[in-house]
Amino acid sequence: MSGLAFRTVAGAEVPPFIPALARLRIAVFRDWPYLYEGNQASEERYLRIYAESARAAVVLAFDGSEVVGASTCLPLSDETGNVQAPFRAAGIAIERVFYFGESILLRPCRGTGAGVRFFAEREAHARRVSECDIAAFCAVQRPPDHPARPGDAVPLDAFWRKRGFTPYPALECEMHWKEVDATEETAHRLAFWLKSLTGAPLP
Numbered sequence: 001m002s003g004l005a006f007r008t009v010a011g012a013e014v015p016p017f018i019p020a021l022a023r024l025r026i027a028v029f030r031d032w033p034y035l036y037e038g039n040q041a042s043e044e045r046y047l048r049i050y051a052e053s054a055r056a057a058v059v060l061a062f063d064g065s066e067v068v069g070a071s072t073c074l075p076l077s078d079e080t081g082n083v084q085a086p087f088r089a090a091g092i093a094i095e096r097v098f099y100f101g102e103s104i105l106l107r108p109c110r111g112t113g114a115g116v117r118f119f120a121e122r123e124a125h126a127r128r129v130s131e132c133d134i135a136a137f138c139a140v141q142r143p144p145d146h147p148a149r150p151g152d153a154v155p156l157d158a159f160w161r162k163r164g165f166t167p168y169p170a171l172e173c174e175m176h177w178k179e180v181d182a183t184e185e186t187a188h189r190l191a192f193w194l195k196s197l198t199g200a201p202l203p
């Protein structure tokens with residue numbers, strides 16, 4: 001896989017891509033470590049936040065005309081209360097933080113630099129549209145002995161550290177979703193990673 005093309009869209013440019021983004025999220029997050037059973041209608045509803053937030057952006061990766069990957073970002077002030085909550089509790093002003101949402105790429109397209117590009121584009125966007133001095137994302141927490149962990153699972157921690165992020169395990173938020181083969185939604189803990197966008201020390 002080579003030669004993906006990238007495009008960053010915002011505002012009114014986002015809605016035409018929402019059905020494809022929803023399909024991608026459902027396909028990619030079904031796998032370890034998210035084990036997420038999404039459905040098209042609720043995915044499309046959720047994704048509207050990226051069209052409605054004036055300073056949000058979606059970085060799209062194309063193989064020809066097909067969207068094979070995407071990555072999202074928006075000011076934390078435009079995110080939902082559950083994502084803001086740990087920052088408020090830690091005394092970190094919401095206005096300082098640009099939140100990086102999902103990075104999703106179909107498996108055959110991985111390992112050729114799209115993940116690196118997603119971070120670079122989102123950081124450039126955050127600097128362009130905001131005065132935020134912190135970038136933050138969160139990742140699901142799974143116990144080491146989780147029965148669904150594949151034997152060959154490679155954690156993304158080293159990839160994230162190399163992008164300049166530091167784990168903040170004390171900053172955790174809760175999200176609810178139905179796991180594959182489950183009958184109802186359960187609560188999941190996601191821990192944050194932070195990066196200074198100015199070089200100044202993190203809180």
Ligand SMILES: CC(C)(COP(=O)(O)OP(=O)(O)OC[C@H]1O[C@@H](n2cnc3c(N)ncnc32)[C@H](O)[C@@H]1OP(=O)(O)O)[C@@H](O)C(=O)NCCC(=O)NCCS
Nearest residue numbers: 102103104105109110111112113114115116117158159162
């Ligand atoms: C997160 C995700 C988008 C990253 O995509 P990716 O294709 O693996 O990312 P990259 O190819 O940019 O980076 C992976 C590594 O390959 C390296 N790489 C870059 N260009 C490369 C190339 N041409 N050939 C081989 N490797 C390359 C990168 O440098 C990086 O290594 P590094 O961290 O040592 O620098 C992808 O793994 C994914 O969709 N995962 C499932 C969803 C998920 O868990 N998302 C995160 C939480 S939302």
